Amino acid sequence: xxxxxxxxxxxxxxxxxxxSYKCTSIDTIFHNNSIGNIIFYTWRSRITGAFSYGYxxxxxxxxxxxxxxKLVPLVLLSFTVVMxxxxxxxxxxxxxxxxxxxxxxxxxxxxxxxxxxxxNTNHTGLYVAKxxxxxxxxxxxxxxxxxxxxxADTMIASxxxxxxxxxxxxxxQGRIQGVPLVSIAAVIQHNTSGFASPxxxxxxxxKDFENKTYGGWGAPSESAMIDSLMQTxxxxxxKVKMVNIGDADYFTAVKRDIDFAWIYYAWTGIDAELRGEPxxxxxxxxxxxxxxxxxxxxxxxxxxxxxxxxxxxxxxAAAAKGYQYAIAKPEEAANILIKAVPDLDPKxxxxxxxxxxxxxxxxxARWGEQKKNVxxxxxxxxxxxxxxxxxxxxxxxxxxxxxxxxxx
Numbered sequence: 001x002x003x004x005x006x007x008x009x010x011x012x013x014x015x016x017x018x019x020s021y022k023c024t025s026i027d028t029i030f031h032n033n034s035i036g037n038i039i040f041y042t043w044r045s046r047i048t049g050a051f052s053y054g055y056x057x058x059x060x061x062x063x064x065x066x067x068x069x070k071l072v073p074l075v076l077l078s079f080t081v082v083m084x085x086x087x088x089x090x091x092x093x094x095x096x097x098x099x100x101x102x103x104x105x106x107x108x109x110x111x112x113x114x115x116x117x118x119x120n121t122n123h124t125g126l127y128v129a130k131x132x133x134x135x136x137x138x139x140x141x142x143x144x145x146x147x148x149x150x151x152a153d154t155m156i157a158s159x160x161x162x163x164x165x166x167x168x169x170x171x172x173q174g175r176i177q178g179v180p181l182v183s184i185a186a187v188i189q190h191n192t193s194g195f196a197s198p199x200x201x202x203x204x205x206x207k208d209f210e211n212k213t214y215g216g217w218g219a220p221s222e223s224a225m226i227d228s229l230m231q232t233x234x235x236x237x238x239k240v241k242m243v244n245i246g247d248a249d250y251f252t253a254v255k256r257d258i259d260f261a262w263i264y265y266a267w268t269g270i271d272a273e274l275r276g277e278p279x280x281x282x283x284x285x286x287x288x289x290x291x292x293x294x295x296x297x298x299x300x301x302x303x304x305x306x307x308x309x310x311x312x313x314x315x316x317a318a319a320a321k322g323y324q325y326a327i328a329k330p331e332e333a334a335n336i337l338i339k340a341v342p343d344l345d346p347k348x349x350x351x352x353x354x355x356x357x358x359x360x361x362x363x364x365a366r367w368g369e370q371k372k373n374v375x376x377x378x379x380x381x382x383x384x385x386x387x388x389x390x391x392x393x394x395x396x397x398x399x400x401x402x403x404x405x406x407x408x
Contacts, residue, residue: 108141109311114152114164115144119341120267121352122187122296123165124333125360129322131336138314157181157301162308163315166299169221172379175397176388180302183398184316185368186294187323188266188359193295194283195229196250196269197260203280206287207235215245215258222262224385229287251277266356271348290381293374297398305399316368316402323360323367330357366406370398 115123126144129135135142145161153171156164157179171181195214197203203212206229216222227237245253250261250268263269265281272279285292298319304312326333334353338346361367372394379392 106139108136108139109314110141110143111163111311111315112143112145112155112161113315114147114155114161116147116152116165116167116296118146119337119344121334121337121349121356122264122266124326124337124353124356125187125319125323126165127322127337127340128325128333129318131340132322132325134318134321134325135315138318140311140314140318142315142318153179153181153299156299159301159303162304162311163298163300165296167296168294168375168378169382171297171299171397172375172382172392173388175392176390181299182302182305182396183294183297183299183370184312184402185298185319186364186370187296187298187368188294188356189362189364189369190359191283191285191292191295192266192356192359193262193264194281194286195226195260196263196265196272196279196281198254199278199280201254201259201280203260203282205233206230206282207233209237209260210235210239212259213241213243213257215243215248215253215261217246218244221382221387224382224387225262225284225291228291228381228385229282229284232287251275266352266359267348270352270355274347274351288381290377293378294370297370298368309402313402317404320367320404326353327357327360327367330354333357366403368400368403370400 113126119127123144126142130142130144147155147164150160152161152164153166153174155161156166157174163184165187166181166183168183171183174181195203195206195209197212201212202208206226209226209230214222214226223237223242226240226242230237230240243258245258245261248256250263251272253261265283269279269281298316300312300315330353331350334346334350337353338344338349361369375392375394375398379388379394382388383391
């Protein structure tokens with residue numbers, strides 16, 4: 001059996017499937033040929049941890065496509081969001097918030113916040129808010145959890161976790177496909193990601209990507225991003241070799257079989273400094289305002305906003321206090337993260353935190369602030385590069401309504 005993998009329904013040649021697959025049982029999805037064997041799936045970005053959304057369609061052996069047994073390790077099926085979209089009177093997929101008393105007798109509401117990836121300095125404010133009692137002050141008993149195989153976006157959208165860490169790019173893709181994610185705060189005000197390479201590779205501008213090998217995770221946005229940057233310098237994207245390096249990290253991959261990769265400087269870049277392995281960094285937002293998007297963000301789902309806005313407001317208020325603490329006291333905040341996750345490299349955490357803390361809020365009026373034009377710009381970029389099928393309803397994708405008042 002072979003399958004077609006895409007993030008655009010039109011590629012599957014069956015425009016009617018979009019409304020028919022969502023409320024179909026998993027058994028029917030696999031076996032009902034009248035639906036075309038469409039499967040909704042996500043794949044995780046190796047670098048950012050973000051999940052992209054798409055479809056899988058079984059086709060005849062004559063089509064050029066991945067074999068199912070080769071595809072399974074590369075994509076993570078995400079039926080929870082699909083089935084949650086069907087709705088039910090019992091909302092079986094959702095986690096119900098409960099309350100419990102504290103030592104002082106004050107009742108706290110239990111909520112989960114799911115991380116996008118392994119703990120790092122993008123998450124420091126959450127650990128600070130828990131350690132310093134900011135969540136408890138807002139009436140919340142917060143459990144910070146790992147995403148598991150289904151991914152953070154799936155858990156947030158389905159209600160398995162009330163809140164989580166996501167990305168503007170994955171929320172944009174998800175909402176186009178009907179996934180009810182909403183961004184409620186920008187963790188970092190400007191995009192700190194870009195293409196990194198060892199200095200010895202002599203890759204200083206996107207034009208230098210020509211005749212070089214890029215190592216990634218196989219998402220359509222990667223080639224689109226490389227094409228976009230190279231076009232600004234009239235370079236030829238066809239001269240870039242693209243390889244999938246799986247779970248290999250930057251330091252392993254550039255010594256083995258690639259020349260450059262997509263990283264976050266706050267973690268991998270700082271790690272390179274500590275290792276004494278200098279790199280050239282090509283930041284995405286240097287070449288286009290459209291690429292200065294929010295990554296990562298804190299997110300929830302539409303149901304939480306409509307039915308429990310007071311819990312959303314409490315969560316954001318406490319998270320804001322946590323990130324403001326990290327901005328004011330980066331080393332103390334780093335030590336809180338290290339205490340909570342002792343397996344992390346203490347030197348890397350402290351150095352990363354010192355670099356990242358002033359960038360959380362940066363030039364915004366308050367931590368977490370999101371601008372409509374940032375969401376519009378990136379969605380337009382995705383549309384231009386055929387990564388979206390239609391315009392994004394930007395006003396539904398994010399909100400500043402739960403942020404505390406300005407701190408600047």
